Amino acid sequence: MTSAEFREWIDLYNNSSIDCTTPTNTDVSWDACYSSNMTRAIHTAGTIHQGDIIITEELREIDIRPFFNRNLKLHLNMWLILGRVGWILRHRSQEDKILTMDRAKKIITMIEDRHEKNEKVLIVTHGAFMTVLRRELINRGYKGGSFTKPVNGKIYKFSKRRNSVTKS
Template sequence: MRIGLVRHFEVIHSSQKVVTSGEFKEWVRQYDIADVRQIPVDLCYNNWDLCFSSDLQRALQTAQNISKCKIVTTDLLREVPISPILDTNLRLPVPLWLSLGRMAWLFSHHSQPEKRIQTGKRINDFLTQIMSLRESNILLVTHGFLMFIITGFFSIILAEVFRQAVIVKEENDLTI
């Protein structure tokens, strides 16, 4: 099985320098509905049997641009939602709000709409689903932070496959 993992194209979205928590919520809302800057892409491999895309517009636009196969949209590949960690009129840089939100997610802070265990279950459910498919070449179009999480799950799966292969070898090894 070959699995390709692609992040959506660059989002066309005005970036404010410093914002309050309320303005950050609006910034995130606008980012989620923004278009992408489409560019020609050479994936070096384009014989995909099936493409799964996040149902957010930026990922779907990217999938439609780079994939020639059937595209299936799913909310399981959506970016991990992010919210400000507190309501305040204090103005902070957008990258700081983003970093604080991701750290809060890491610790399953109540400010985040999706907890880490929920994200893990969502990704596990999706990967279990695609591993059972007959298609052998699957392209995934998703989002940056979610890609980080998915690659972590892949490394766990690969480690388990390797561990099982070693166990089988040890059981079949008749060397005394």
């Protein structure tokens, strides 16, 4: 696929629905739920949480774009790899990595400010952004699930460590 076809694929993927034939099971009664404003995240949140859902663009997936704009045809996986490597290396074609990390800090601060430490808050976001969010949670003294590539629909639980020191 060309860079133009890759952009088209990204648009279709970002606006696609999810497969709910195997619902996510949770034994947790959530006090609050935050979701990305992307359709598939909102749908997922609604299948897990029965109450109000706070929808925010701060939880959106890290934007991925073609690493270069040429008529060169590459496999979809190559475009995805180039996009993520471009993000890691802070290539100008991708979402700014610092802004992504700032989004993670902002949403966690907002949740911590709005909710008591013993409240159970569900956050529904996307794979690549989850890795950034997890890193920020760990930096703030939370402990929880480890992953390299998060599994779709899996709930990763994090809790604040007692007597922890916040890293900066």
